Amino acid sequence: MSEEYAIQMKNITKIYPNGTIANQDVSLNVKKGEIHALMGENGAGKTTLMKMLFGLEQPTSGEILVNGERVHLSSPSAAIAKRIGMVHQHFMLVPSLTVAENMVLGMVPKKSGVFIDSKKSVELTEEYAKKYNLQVDANAKVMDIPVGMKQKVEILKALVRGARILILDEPTAVLTAQETEELFAQLKNLKEQGYSIIFISHKLKEIMEITDRMTILRGGRSMGIYETSEVTPQEISRLMVGRDVILKVEKEKAQPGSEVLKVRDLSYINEWGKKMLDHVSLSVRKGEILGIAGVEGNGQKELVDMLFGFSRPNSGIIEVNGESLIGLGQRQIRMKHVSLVPEDRMLYGIASSATIEENLISDRSGSPEFNKGFLFNMNAIHKKTEQLIRDFTVLCKNRSQQVGSLSGGNIQKVVVAREFSNDPVLIIADQPTRGIDVGATEFIRKKLVELSRSGIAVLLISADLNEVMELSDSLIIMCGGKIAAYFEDTEELTDELMGRYMLGIEQQDPEEIRRVCHE
Amino acid sequence: MSKKNSIKFSIIRGAAALGIGLLVAFLLIFFGSEGATLGEKFSSSLEAMREMLISPLFRKNGSFSLKNLSDVLAGMIPILFTGLATCIMFAANQFNLGAEGGIMLGAFVSSLVAIYVKLPGPLLIVAAVLLGALASALVMLIPAVLKARLGVSEMVNSLMLNYVIMYLVNYLMKAHLADTSKGITQTFPFQDNALIPQMIDNGSRLSWGFVVGIVMVILCWFFMYRTRWGYGIRMTGINQPFVMYSGMSVTVIIILCQVMGGFLAGMGGGIEILGRYNVYNWSALPGYGWTGITVAILAGNNPIFVPLAAFFMSYLTKGCMLMSTNADVPSQLISIIQAVIFIFFAAQQFLSGYRQKLVIRSAKEELAGNGAGEEVRK
Numbered sequence: 001m002s003e004e005y006a007i008q009m010k011n012i013t014k015i016y017p018n019g020t021i022a023n024q025d026v027s028l029n030v031k032k033g034e035i036h037a038l039m040g041e042n043g044a045g046k047t048t049l050m051k052m053l054f055g056l057e058q059p060t061s062g063e064i065l066v067n068g069e070r071v072h073l074s075s076p077s078a079a080i081a082k083r084i085g086m087v088h089q090h091f092m093l094v095p096s097l098t099v100a101e102n103m104v105l106g107m108v109p110k111k112s113g114v115f116i117d118s119k120k121s122v123e124l125t126e127e128y129a130k131k132y133n134l135q136v137d138a139n140a141k142v143m144d145i146p147v148g149m150k151q152k153v154e155i156l157k158a159l160v161r162g163a164r165i166l167i168l169d170e171p172t173a174v175l176t177a178q179e180t181e182e183l184f185a186q187l188k189n190l191k192e193q194g195y196s197i198i199f200i201s202h203k204l205k206e207i208m209e210i211t212d213r214m215t216i217l218r219g220g221r222s223m224g225i226y227e228t229s230e231v232t233p234q235e236i237s238r239l240m241v242g243r244d245v246i247l248k249v250e251k252e253k254a255q256p257g258s259e260v261l262k263v264r265d266l267s268y269i270n271e272w273g274k275k276m277l278d279h280v281s282l283s284v285r286k287g288e289i290l291g292i293a294g295v296e297g298n299g300q301k302e303l304v305d306m307l308f309g310f311s312r313p314n315s316g317i318i319e320v321n322g323e324s325l326i327g328l329g330q331r332q333i334r335m336k337h338v339s340l341v342p343e344d345r346m347l348y349g350i351a352s353s354a355t356i357e358e359n360l361i362s363d364r365s366g367s368p369e370f371n372k373g374f375l376f377n378m379n380a381i382h383k384k385t386e387q388l389i390r391d392f393t394v395l396c397k398n399r400s401q402q403v404g405s406l407s408g409g410n411i412q413k414v415v416v417a418r419e420f421s422n423d424p425v426l427i428i429a430d431q432p433t434r435g436i437d438v439g440a441t442e443f444i445r446k447k448l449v450e451l452s453r454s455g456i457a458v459l460l461i462s463a464d465l466n467e468v469m470e471l472s473d474s475l476i477i478m479c480g481g482k483i484a485a486y487f488e489d490t491e492e493l494t495d496e497l498m499g500r501y502m503l504g505i506e507q508q509d510p511e512e513i514r515r516v517c518h519e
Numbered sequence: 520m521s522k523k524n525s526i527k528f529s530i531i532r533g534a535a536a537l538g539i540g541l542l543v544a545f546l547l548i549f550f551g552s553e554g555a556t557l558g559e560k561f562s563s564s565l566e567a568m569r570e571m572l573i574s575p576l577f578r579k580n581g582s583f584s585l586k587n588l589s590d591v592l593a594g595m596i597p598i599l600f601t602g603l604a605t606c607i608m609f610a611a612n613q614f615n616l617g618a619e620g621g622i623m624l625g626a627f628v629s630s631l632v633a634i635y636v637k638l639p640g641p642l643l644i645v646a647a648v649l650l651g652a653l654a655s656a657l658v659m660l661i662p663a664v665l666k667a668r669l670g671v672s673e674m675v676n677s678l679m680l681n682y683v684i685m686y687l688v689n690y691l692m693k694a695h696l697a698d699t700s701k702g703i704t705q706t707f708p709f710q711d712n713a714l715i716p717q718m719i720d721n722g723s724r725l726s727w728g729f730v731v732g733i734v735m736v737i738l739c740w741f742f743m744y745r746t747r748w749g750y751g752i753r754m755t756g757i758n759q760p761f762v763m764y765s766g767m768s769v770t771v772i773i774i775l776c777q778v779m780g781g782f783l784a785g786m787g788g789g790i791e792i793l794g795r796y797n798v799y800n801w802s803a804l805p806g807y808g809w810t811g812i813t814v815a816i817l818a819g820n821n822p823i824f825v826p827l828a829a830f831f832m833s834y835l836t837k838g839c840m841l842m843s844t845n846a847d848v849p850s851q852l853i854s855i856i857q858a859v860i861f862i863f864f865a866a867q868q869f870l871s872g873y874r875q876k877l878v879i880r881s882a883k884e885e886l887a888g889n890g891a892g893e894e895v896r897k
Contacts, residue, residue, distance in 0.1 A: 015879050060879060308764075331766035340764070348764040351757040362754060362765035365747040375745050 006032045006165050006196040012062035014048055022048035026222045028215050035187060035197045037207045040217035040240055046200050050167050054086040055079035085158025086167040091150050095143035099136050099153050100125040103160055128156050134186055148179035165196045172206055176295055177499040184210050204233045216240055240438060251449045254473040257286030259518065260426050260457035266316030268302050276302040278481040282516045284426065289448065289458040291472025293465060295502050299481035300461050304430050308340045309333050320426055334363055339424040341416055343431045349415040352404030356396055357385040359403045360418050392417035393443065409440030416444055420451060427451065430461045445471055465495055476516055477501040486516040536863035544856040548848055567846035571838040589723035594833035596794065597622060599732035600787020601811025602818065602825045603739050608780040610743065610820045612756040615777050617659055617677035618784040619808025620684035623801060624658060625651035625788025627688045630706055630799035633713030643713045648789035655785025656778045663777035667770040673777065685804050705800035715794040726794030739822035752776045784808065813861060
């Protein structure tokens with residue numbers, strides 16, 4: 001019977017050196033020729049489990065069987081030898097090399113045993129691309145190809161190395177609706193050819209659409225294996241978080257006040273001479289949430305960088321309550337009560353080996369509230385920290401715990417606790433819920449709505465369509481460094497329609513877009 | 520892992536490091552020792568080890584030796600200061616190695632004040648030490664500002680600066696300041712009221728500078744853990760982009776920590792020279808800055824552990840010195856033995872397997888505890 005299964009992981013327990021129990025007595029089995037979902041909130045132990053299957057981590061106890069045979073996966077190369085391949089959430093590709101060169105990395109075909117045979121690499125790439133119906137441009141440099149194609153390269157890379165079992169870690173996080181559909185067609189194709197696929201995702205809709213069975217993890221333990229056709233999304237979310245998650249955020253209609261953020265004709269050419277922002281104009285008013293949707297890399301990052309003083313525009317105006325932000329540093333920008341929830345929370349949002357408390361006061365360490373003369377007023381700091389931990393329901397042992405030892409959702413709660421509590425007039429929320437669990441996501445979204453209704457201007461940048469559509473009062477779509485569309489109301493929007501603007505198939509005329517300035 | 524387990528692990532690890540270090544030291548001594556038979560070699564090696572470990576505190580007859588202990592404490596004085604200086608700079612991830620030059624410059628400038636400036640009573644000591652510290656702090660602006668403004672590596676810069684300081688001091692001494700009536704290059708004597716009084720007058724040169732050093736340890740701890748500047752320094756060491764994003768000035772922090780480091784090193788120089796000598800006669804870098812780096816690493820960049828680390832280093836130095844004079848161990852071996860002990864002490868991954876076992880055990884206990892809790896709730 002065991003031959004039926006491609007992968008069996010039995011009673012796996014994993015304890016990290018810092019004492020974190022990532023997996024506890026977890027069992028997972030994946031049949032041959034099935035798409036198996038691995039679901040769970042952030043910090044539920046999905047990634048750890050997959051790292052053990054790919055040889056990146058060793059289980060503390062338990063055993064792993066591949067095709068019924070007990071194996072010891074000491075490294076990724078051992079896993080690859082057992083025909084296991086992994087497509088990481090953050091692509092492991094060399095941007096300056098071509099697709100073909102990336103494909104053969106570590107197994108380069110040689111001419112007379114010495115010289116690199118690039119023709120053969122291209123042939124190999126094209127052969128595999130054809131065989132699996134994953135179209136890629138073998139001669140293009142990886143940095144020039146779209147995200148969707150990068151993912152195909154990753155999948156092909158695993159297939160070229162002989163993988164029969166594919167692990168996909170949140171493959172759709174960076175894809176557009178169209179690209180996701182394309183990916184799903186390809187995965188179904190692979191499945192029919194007898195491949196086993198483990199699909200990690202947070203997105204219920206996708207799981208329901210594509211997978212055969214699922215394993216749900218919660219708090220490091222397995223909540224069981226289910227046939228996808230026999231469970232409802234509500235049941236799944238209950239198993240994942242132990243309660244019914246209301247993913248709809250209730251919000252009353254916005255009553256926009258005066259203009260807080262004013263951006264006019266902002267243009268930016270990056271250091272390689274590429275025009276990243278092209279005459280972008282927008283306004284965010286008191287009490288409203290303006291969403292920015294768009295495929296990543298279409299100028300959103302550059303816009304945020306400029307709003308928060310990380311780089312300087314070539315031309316244009318940025319004003320908050322009538323005062324220019326151009327040329328100011330982060331301290332001065334913060335003094336104008338602008339807050340930023342940064343996209344890269346591990347790089348900018350926190351100091352991971354510092355305590356929760358130290359992370360919560362980083363933007364206000366000099367404020368009179370927390371200082372008595374030369375010294376910190378530790379009582380005031382402790383009190384404020386305790387209060388923030390309570391208000392933002394940060395799950396932790398105490399305020400002295402290292403932030404880096406918290407789960408992704410709780411780390412982000414620390415970030416927003418700080419950014420939302422410094423009396424902002426404008427909050428820039430850049431991917432505020434990316435990759436975090438449902439509970440924390442819901443919490444942060446509700447907070448954003450609550451704050452906006454209390455009169456704060458919110459600029460929300462998100463690659464998650466549901467998020468921008470749910471939260472935004474009005475919405476713009478960015479494409480190629482320009483605003484491609486402005487929607488005053490998000491009610492009647494569909495994924496379809498947005499996808500067309502995001503991919504540049506359609507564009508509104510300048511008059512329509514100009515309405516975002518409310519002039 | 521619980522706090523109790525952490526402490527338990529630290530103690531076991533420290534003891535094991537010391538044990539292995541001593542074992543290796545013993546083997547080195549054993550093979551280097553003279554003696555006709557293995558038995559003789561063995562007993563002479565044991566004797567040498569005894570000298571190294573015990574004699575900094577006890578005499579041959581087993582009685583406590585205050586003199587040796589005060590020697591050890593006196594030896595701590597300069598490395599307390601360079602250790603603190605390095606702690607503060609390393610805590611911000613600024614690998615400034617200038618404490619070595621800083622202590623030399625501080626000693627030199629303090630000496631000049633002690634010789635040529637007329638001030639009443641102990642005021643002269645204060646002025647001399649402060650001016651020495653300020654001189655060193657000012658010089659440290661060079662690597663600090665170059666790093667903050669132009670991104671020049673402070674490590675290379677401060678390292679070279681040490682030699683610039685050394686040759687500058689030597690030049691000034693030889694060309695202008697030396698007392699030419701003496702056979703060696705030294706200055707004229709300090710004024711009497713510039714000498715720092717001794718705590719015990721037994722020739723150990725344990726001056727009241729020791730107490731100043733301990734006070735500085737406490738002040739530095741408060742600075743690092745209870746003020747916004749120390750906080751900024753520590754956060755910069757952990758994640759510099761985070762500090763910038765939070766609205767603190769990375770430039771100011773990078774400069775501040777190095778200037779403070781220079782100040783502390785310079786202060787150590789003044790206190791060492793006025794507490795131990797009555798003329799200035801250093802013509803080479805004294806080595807205290809290098810030891811200060813070791814001290815800072817052992818202390819994990821936390822000022823509060825600096826006295827412990829400094830005591831350890833000073834004890835080891837004294838023990839090795841006694842061993843080389845009293846037991847027939849070649850002095851070249853001494854540095855090797857010191858290094859071996861230090862390496863095991865500082866090795867991050869040493870005994871990490873054992874640590875992992877402790878972690879797993881405590882995690883399992885936690886699980887069992889939780890399980891029991893759940894049972895009860897049901």
